[in-house]
Amino acid sequence: MDFLDIAGKTVLVFGVANKKSIAFSVGEVLSEAKAHVIYSVQSTERKESVSKILPGADIFVCDVEREHEIKKLAEDISKKYPKIHGIVHSIAFANYEEGLKPFHETKKKDFLQSIDISCYSLIAIANAFKDILDVKASVVTISISTTKMAAEPYGFMAPVKAALDSTLCFLAKSFSSFSQIRFNSVNAGLLKTSSSAGIPEYLDYYLFSEQLTLRKKALTTKEVANTVAFLLSERSSGINAQGIVVDCGMSVNYFDKDIIKKAIRFQ
Numbered sequence: 001m002d003f004l005d006i007a008g009k010t011v012l013v014f015g016v017a018n019k020k021s022i023a024f025s026v027g028e029v030l031s032e033a034k035a036h037v038i039y040s041v042q043s044t045e046r047k048e049s050v051s052k053i054l055p056g057a058d059i060f061v062c063d064v065e066r067e068h069e070i071k072k073l074a075e076d077i078s079k080k081y082p083k084i085h086g087i088v089h090s091i092a093f094a095n096y097e098e099g100l101k102p103f104h105e106t107k108k109k110d111f112l113q114s115i116d117i118s119c120y121s122l123i124a125i126a127n128a129f130k131d132i133l134d135v136k137a138s139v140v141t142i143s144i145s146t147t148k149m150a151a152e153p154y155g156f157m158a159p160v161k162a163a164l165d166s167t168l169c170f171l172a173k174s175f176s177s178f179s180q181i182r183f184n185s186v187n188a189g190l191l192k193t194s195s196s197a198g199i200p201e202y203l204d205y206y207l208f209s210e211q212l213t214l215r216k217k218a219l220t221t222k223e224v225a226n227t228v229a230f231l232l233s234e235r236s237s238g239i240n241a242q243g244i245v246v247d248c249g250m251s252v253n254y255f256d257k258d259i260i261k262k263a264i265r266f267q
Helices: 022-032 044-053 067-080 108-129 157-175 202-212 221-232 257-265
Strands: 010-014 036-041 058-061 084-089 133-144 182-188 243-246
Touching (some): 010 022, 022 036, 022 221, 036 044, 044 058, 058 067, 067 108, 084 108, 084 221, 108 133, 108 157, 133 157, 133 221, 157 182, 182 221, 202 257, 221 243
Parallel strands (some): 010 036, 010 084, 084 133, 133 182, 182 243
16 A cells, blocks of 8 residues: 555645646645645636646636635535545745845735735635535645744745744644644745745855755755645644644754855855
């Protein structure tokens, strides 16, 4: 028997934009394990582009900023798939169009939009799908390796992710009153994705983080996807309301002697 034992189970994946997306890698890993993967994307235009990289996939459209669309998505999916065994929430957005600004200059509308898309959407999705989720379903979202380091280019997205991390606990507790549905996150280190490319000065931070990993090699989306697949499976049944850090050991290596020498040398 396959270790994950998720063959034939139906998993809904939010957030595929292109082949560099975490959600795309998640879909690949799940498909390799013979799970039935269905997708939700933001717009009809995105559906057209994603259909080219996922030929034959069942792709739905839902803009999570519009709560009525989330409810309609659940209704539409329930007509084809009466039971969902897992949901992957790989959705995040922050408006960086005005470039890098000091955190205290964060605009209210940008912060609230980011909270709505990146955090509240998970609550709305969970609520809309609660009646078609299997009693032992698993919901997994994508967070970041730490929200306590003030990485300036990431700006207000870090507090938004902190809210997402807290939301998991409340959703897990709330759903425990009527089910065994679990809510967890994969808290990933820096990745090379198309969405991260829009973060000001991200490349420098990404290259620096690669040197800080214990293996001196950057984290990959496939490695994040592997952890997501584990959390979706019943092999992780004892894990609930947790954030699993996947950062190749970066968080224990901030005082790497070689990095310190380089930093001191260029002062």
